Amino acid sequence: MTRRSATLAVAGALIVALVAVASLFHLPYVVYSPGPVEDTLGEWNGQEVIRIDGAETYPTDGVLDLTTVGVTSADADLDLLTALRAWLDPDRAVVPRELVYPEGTTAEQSRQQNAAMLANSQQNAEVAALRKLGYDIPQTVVVDAVVEDAPADGVLEPGDVVVSVDGTAIATPEDVVAAVTAHEPGETVTFVVERDGEQLTEDIQTIAAEDDGRALVGFSPTLGFDLPVDIEIGIDERIGGPSAGMIFAVAIYDTLTPGALLDGTHVAGTGEISPDGAVGAIGGIQQKIAAANHDGAELFLAPASNCDEAVGGNNGDMHVVPIETLDDAVSTIEAFVAGDTDDLPTCPAT
Structure with a gap:
């Protein structure tokens, strides 16, 4: 084997090795x-x-x-x-x-x-x-999902229309979040919801969120529309x-x-x-x-x-x-x- 051939062989082997090593690095x-x-x-x-x-x-x-x-x-x-x-x-x-x-x-x-x-x-x-x-498409705020084993579980249901929180009318999902987080964990929030044509009043005790300690009851609100x-x-x-x-x-x-x-x-x-x-x-x-x-x-x-x-x-x-x-x-x-x-x-x- 000539010196040139040996150099090329070594270079090729190094490239193969580098490629193999590079494929092991996860970014x-x-x-x-x-x-x-x-x-x-x-x-x-x-x-x-x-x-x-x-x-x-x-x-x-x-x-x-x-x-x-x-x-x-x-x-x-x-x-x-x-x-x-x-x-x-x-x-x-x-x-x-x-x-x-x-x-x-x-x-x-x-x-x-x-x-x-x-x-x-x-x-x-x-x-x-x-x-x-x-x-004319009016909008409501509805319960999108309820967190399992959260305070709202078994009290609120997906599809419930949120009429008011603590006596204040609700227009957006952000209104619900603001009303609940205005409380300290352990305090009670009063919800009025509409379900199957009837209005229900539910008192739910808040708990502290794991990430930031804010009060929550454990459901996600979203906009709802009757098209x-x-x-x-x-x-x-x-x-x-x-x-x-x-x-x-x-x-x-x-x-x-x-x-x-x-x-x-x-x-x-x-x-x-x-x-x-x-x-x-x-x-x-x-x-x-x-x-x-x-x-x-x-x-x-x-x-x-x-x-x-x-x-x-x-x-x-x-x-x-x-x-x-x-x-x-x-x-x-x-x-x-x-x-x-x-x-x-x-x-x-x-």
Whole structure:
């Protein structure tokens, strides 16, 4: 063996050893990758994604994609080699694990949390779309879930409408939290709730929260709505989180209005939505832009509060337009379809 051959052999062996060692190092990070997209005006498992009963619907024409982000699972470790490959890929990002998964979060807990946030986003989208269409949708505060063995367990039930706390009328879930935490642990809180058409008065003694010692009774409140139209949204069960809310709302609005809003255009987007139609920030904006671009979208609707983060997103020739409300989303699509793009704002993306 020549000296050159021996040197190359040693170098090769060292590289193999370094790769093997690197694969053993687990880093406290996760990788964001462009995830799959889904056409909310199309079908999933042989059924329309948006199914509506109780109101007249109209044909749509075009593709309206919700976008997703692939994230390292909560029960998977990120090795050095995978992290390095992600750092070198402009469509992926490496972020600290604690920003995505609080310490101790299991994969099942993460799945349940994402499923709950998805369900909430779908409800918000339904309310926002119907309100834009002129429906009067009053809201209540309801018991979402009761913690097992907590003081509220066996007293309150999921679905109970919270009318008042300590004699004060309740309008938002935050009102409930404020009223309960105004007490010291051990004190009693008086709830008036409506269940099956009857009002009940319940006195519940508070206990101290383990993390910060605040008073609690052990249930989570959420907004509730009595919708005059029955809307079902069926998508891939692997999709979770709140970020598809805005796109759901646009899809519902398009389905319930005469004429095809997209008129054959391919639109994608992301954004959390509130019941009043405000669009909020989400995570992984660059990866979602890349996913939409790879799928051939012509227009991407991005939350205005994410616009700065869109810098560096792989948008190609796709227009990335910031929006703040559902009204903005609809008017942006209308302008884009009509070819009136000169006055549309854009997010800086290279």
